[in-house]
Amino acid sequence: MDAILLQILNGLDKGSAYALIALGLTLIFGTLGVVNFAHGALFMLGAFCAVTLSKLLQLSFVTIDATKKDFLGNPLKVETPYVEAWFGPEIGASIIDWAVPLSILLAIPVMIAVGLIMERGLIKHFYKREHADQILVTFGLAIVLQEVIKYYFGANPIQTPPPDALTGVANLGAWFGFDLPYPIWRIVYFSFAALVIFGVFAFLQFTTFGMVVRAGMADRETVGLLGINIDRRFTIMFAIAAAVAGLAGVMYAPINPPNYHMGMDFLVLSFVVVVVGGMGSLPGAVAAGFLLGILESFASTTWATTTIPGINQIIIYVVAIIVLLTRPRGLMGRKGVMED
Amino acid sequence: MSKSNFTRRGVLKTGAVAGAGVALPTIFTAQSASASGYTNEPTGSNVTLGFNVPQTGPYADEGNDELLAQQLAVEHLNGMGDGGCLNTFTSKALKGNGILGKKVDFVTGDTQTKSDAARASAKTMIEKDGAIMINGGSSSGVAVAVQGLCQEAGVIFMAGLTHSNDTTGKDRKANGFRHFFNAYMSAAALAPVLAKELGADRRAYHLTADYTWGWTQEESIVASTEAMGWETVNAVKTPLASTDFSSYIAPVLNSGADVLVLNHYGGNMVNSLTNAVQFGLLDKLVNGKDFKIVVPLYSELMAAGAGENIKGVLGSMNYNWQLDNEGSRAFVKSFGEKYGKPPSNSAQTCYAQVLLYADACERAGTFNPCGVVEALEGFEFDGLGNGSTLYRAEDHQCFKDVLVVRGAQNPTNQYDTLEIVEVTPAAQVTYPPNHPMFGGDEASLGECNKGA
Numbered sequence: 149m150d151a152i153l154l155q156i157l158n159g160l161d162k163g164s165a166y167a168l169i170a171l172g173l174t175l176i177f178g179t180l181g182v183v184n185f186a187h188g189a190l191f192m193l194g195a196f197c198a199v200t201l202s203k204l205l206q207l208s209f210v211t212i213d214a215t216k217k218d219f220l221g222n223p224l225k226v227e228t229p230y231v232e233a234w235f236g237p238e239i240g241a242s243i244i245d246w247a248v249p250l251s252i253l254l255a256i257p258v259m260i261a262v263g264l265i266m267e268r269g270l271i272k273h274f275y276k277r278e279h280a281d282q283i284l285v286t287f288g289l290a291i292v293l294q295e296v297i298k299y300y301f302g303a304n305p306i307q308t309p310p311p312d313a314l315t316g317v318a319n320l321g322a323w324f325g326f327d328l329p330y331p332i333w334r335i336v337y338f339s340f341a342a343l344v345i346f347g348v349f350a351f352l353q354f355t356t357f358g359m360v361v362r363a364g365m366a367d368r369e370t371v372g373l374l375g376i377n378i379d380r381r382f383t384i385m386f387a388i389a390a391a392v393a394g395l396a397g398v399m400y401a402p403i404n405p406p407n408y409h410m411g412m413d414f415l416v417l418s419f420v421v422v423v424v425g426g427m428g429s430l431p432g433a434v435a436a437g438f439l440l441g442i443l444e445s446f447a448s449t450t451w452a453t454t455t456i457p458g459i460n461q462i463i464i465y466v467v468a469i470i471v472l473l474t475r476p477r478g479l480m481g482r483k484g485v486m487e488d
Numbered sequence: 489m490s491k492s493n494f495t496r497r498g499v500l501k502t503g504a505v506a507g508a509g510v511a512l513p514t515i516f517t518a519q520s521a522s523a524s525g526y527t528n529e530p531t532g533s534n535v536t537l538g539f540n541v542p543q544t545g546p547y548a549d550e551g552n553d554e555l556l557a558q559q560l561a562v563e564h565l566n567g568m569g570d571g572g573c574l575n576t577f578t579s580k581a582l583k584g585n586g587i588l589g590k591k592v593d594f595v596t597g598d599t600q601t602k603s604d605a606a607r608a609s610a611k612t613m614i615e616k617d618g619a620i621m622i623n624g625g626s627s628s629g630v631a632v633a634v635q636g637l638c639q640e641a642g643v644i645f646m647a648g649l650t651h652s653n654d655t656t657g658k659d660r661k662a663n664g665f666r667h668f669f670n671a672y673m674s675a676a677a678l679a680p681v682l683a684k685e686l687g688a689d690r691r692a693y694h695l696t697a698d699y700t701w702g703w704t705q706e707e708s709i710v711a712s713t714e715a716m717g718w719e720t721v722n723a724v725k726t727p728l729a730s731t732d733f734s735s736y737i738a739p740v741l742n743s744g745a746d747v748l749v750l751n752h753y754g755g756n757m758v759n760s761l762t763n764a765v766q767f768g769l770l771d772k773l774v775n776g777k778d779f780k781i782v783v784p785l786y787s788e789l790m791a792a793g794a795g796e797n798i799k800g801v802l803g804s805m806n807y808n809w810q811l812d813n814e815g816s817r818a819f820v821k822s823f824g825e826k827y828g829k830p831p832s833n834s835a836q837t838c839y840a841q842v843l844l845y846a847d848a849c850e851r852a853g854t855f856n857p858c859g860v861v862e863a864l865e866g867f868e869f870d871g872l873g874n875g876s877t878l879y880r881a882e883d884h885q886c887f888k889d890v891l892v893v894r895g896a897q898n899p900t901n902q903y904d905t906l907e908i909v910e911v912t913p914a915a916q917v918t919y920p921p922n923h924p925m926f927g928g929d930e931a932s933l934g935e936c937n938k939g940a
Binding site for chain 2: 150151154155158159161162216218219220224298302303304305306307309315316317329330331333334403404405407409410413444445446448449450453460461
């Protein structure tokens with residue numbers, strides 16, 4: 149029982165990342181009609197916002213401690229972070245400790261800016277081109293972004309730990325009388341993802357801006373004829389989608405240490421999620437994200453891998469094939485999307 | 489309407505000319521090769537070495553460190569810098585005037601940690617740049633592939649970081665040499681320390697990277713720990729492309745195991761260890777004992793990537809810069825003063841391999857691969873950092889002390905991530921050349937190939 153719950157939790161956790169990335173992909177596809185293969189790289193950039201801020205907060209000045217020696221036998225250089233010198237050791241240390249949650253404040257403006265520059269600078273020139281061209285140019289962009297990050301941060305993963313208060317394990321089962329330990333930060337991640345997803349839906353559902361965007365997704369021409377500058381709103385939606393992917397990345401940094409190719413690891417799966425959920429369907433993307441996350445988690449259990457060897461590596465694609473055969477538009481796909 | 493200028497006769501003519509053009513260089517190289525007797529015999533005043541390391545991809549940092557060490561070795565061979573281990577090496581054949589009086593040049597290739605890319609870059613260095621030997625690399629899959637290529641081409645392959653038993657086991661080649669240790673040696677060195685520190689009554693759970701290195705390491709560790717009384721609860725293969733290991737870690741909690749062995753390297757290891765610590769494995773009490781994690785193959789770069797999580801975790805290494813002997817001190821000083829950081833264990837292996845190759849050429853009095861093979865086989869030396877070492881003739885594997893290390897509890901600086909627990913003597917990690925884990929009686933080096 150607790151083993152099953154544990155795998156469900158694991159699945160929800162991974163599913164949160166899939167859902168957030170797939171949500172952004174679907175938003176971009178639904179509004180601009182662009183298949184954005186650079187979306188994984190946006191997730192990666194988000195994670196590196198966390199790395200950057202934690203490195204910035206740890207910028208240090210050097211003093212020489214003559215009583216200790218470094219590896220060459222020279223006097224040891226002791227590094228003290230500026231933050232600790234300015235705010236006192238205790239407050240300084242706790243600011244550094246909370247670097248990842250603080251990075252959210254950095255990531256939102258940075259990712260919106262990146263999104264705007266990407267859309268205005270490159271992707272808008274490809275609206276009238278074929279999907280294959282869009283895929284090539286965004287995939288190329290993803291590689292460029294990766295290499296830029298590798299140039300500055302190296303190829304090795306970089307540990308970006310969560311705040312001390314949020315490390316460790318919470319026993320979720322304690323209230324119900326059984327043992328179900330789960331890392332606190334993963335619970336935080338899942339809750340955060342739920343909040344962001346809820347926020348995006350609320351924004352689209354309850355604001356005038358959101359209503360216009362939804363109308364534009366349904367019938368772009370008519371909305372344009374009404375004198376509304378739908379292109380500008382779609383550009384903003386692109387930036388919001390970039391920010392959502394970035395936030396997913398920021399909070400993911402403590403789960404697995406970020407490296408430059410982490411985006412690619414998520415990209416392909418997120419596309420499968422979008423297809424299974426139904427092209428253009430926002431609830432479909434979210435539901436499929438969680439569903440595939442949980443399925444993947446169960447397929448990795450010893451029981452599953454001994455029954456069907458290799459199932460952990462193919463489960464998502466098997467499900468995609470079955471869904472596409474039985475429901476060609478995906479779980480919640482609408483008629484007319486990508487069918488012209 | 490388009491009009492074509494092609495005629496049948498024209499095409500034939502052009503084809504014949506082009507064909508002759510393509511064949512021409514091979515005619516010349518075939519002649520020059522048969523005259524000289526072996527592939528890429530240096531004719532001028534220079535000799536070219538080929539350094540094949542991952543410069544892009546997930547092991548790029550590791551590869552970069554190897555490259556720095558190889559450049560340092562070339563400097564020392566050419567008589568520049570402080571001479572490094574040339575001063576401490578027990579063989580005194582190298583004089584700092586290049587190799588056999590020829591100035592040493594080098595070219596580099598990018599393995600990308602992919603077998604096909606590594607073979608392609610090695611091939612380019614051999615065929616286009618005239619490299620007389622290939623050195624380096626950071627993966628067993630790559631090492632086995634490049635070793636095969638060098639054997640066919642008739643050049644010497646000095647392997648870099650490769651830890652699979654197969655490299656000098658079932659896939660051993662006469663033209664290939666490995667200075668780095670292997671999975672069997674890790675297991676033989678670790679087992680007694682594990683028994684001493686964790687007790688002889690433990691239940692182990694293995695997570696294993698699903699490729700040649702992971703399999704041989706799991707096999708070695710399972711054999712040596714079971715021999716001292718441990719039980720293996722489960723051994724699960726994880727895809728190399730895995731990034732999140734939580735769904736593999738979760739079942740460990742309910743398996744009754746009290747030790748987790750991570751047969752992972754690089755990003756795999758950083759992530760699986762981070763996930764295991766996140767799930768609180770190290771804080772658990774199972775079967776009345778503290779839960780422990782073992783990472784049989786450590787590297788400094790991985791230790792840095794894993795950060796706080798490696799504290800107290802046991803593993804093994806080929807070399808560590810804190811090793812206190814004459815050769816090690818000379819190398820750390822030389823490397824540290826030039827690059828401002830201590831060398832990693834893959835850097836040390838690549839540095840030693842370049843010097844060993846150069847020294848063998850000097851002693852053999854030729855660059856002929858078969859002469860070099862003869863000079864390296866059964867060669868005993870010291871002063872390169874690992875203590876007394878033997879290049880065994882039967883399988884071209886180096887036998888030397890193995891380090892058992894532990895993640896430092898209180899590192900005093902950023903390089904002080906690992907502490908040496910024990911230096912296991914070479915005798916304890918030595919095995920017969922026909923050991924079943926190394927291809928048994930069927931494994932053979934074959935004949936040395938001088939190419940051409």
